[in-house]
Amino acid sequence: MGHDDLPTLELAFPGPERDRGLAAIRSGEKTAFTGLLEIYRHAGREVPTAGQRFAVLDSEGVPAVTIELVEVRVLPMAEIDDAFAIAEGRGYADAAEWRTEHEEFFGGDGVAEFLGRAPVIDGGTSVVAQRFRVVDSVTS
Incomplete structure (x- = not known):
């Protein structure tokens, strides 16, 4: 199955x-990323499952990398641990820093615009924590 045959995944906003x-x-x-459960529900999308593959889009909307989910968990933000926070590859020192950044992002204008309202974001907010492996990368 090529990039074009897969469901797509967009991380953050283009840019x-x-x-x-x-x-x-x-x-x-x-090797990990997190989604807000409320976004999945609002979009009418099912929470993904381990084994699913996605074409990750670049800022131009072009498939750049194919990933396969190896673990998917729905849990409160407060339960994200240091190892997961570090696996997000954004330079977080620990889970506390991860939470601060994600509370800001999920509580920001882009998410509020998508949902049509500002969501309540705190330690009890449900997130979809996903670990993945790279299956294929498109080089340009």
Whole structure:
């Protein structure tokens, strides 16, 4: 199955944040990411499962990397541990720093615009914590 046959995945919003995330995936530094459960529900999407593959899109909307999920957990933000925070490949020192950054991102204008309202973001907020492996990378 090629990139074009897979469901797509967009990390963050297009631009520098997405570009850094994609570079971290390609380097092997990023092996995990987190989604807000409320976004899945609002979009009418099922929570993914281990074994599913996705084409990760770059900032231009072009498939850049194919990943396969190896672990998917739904849990409160407060239960994200240091190892998972570090696996996100964004330079987080620990779970506390991860929580601060994710509370800011999930509570930001982009998410509020998508949901049509500002979500309540705190330690009890449910997130979808996903670990993955790179299956294929498109080089340009």
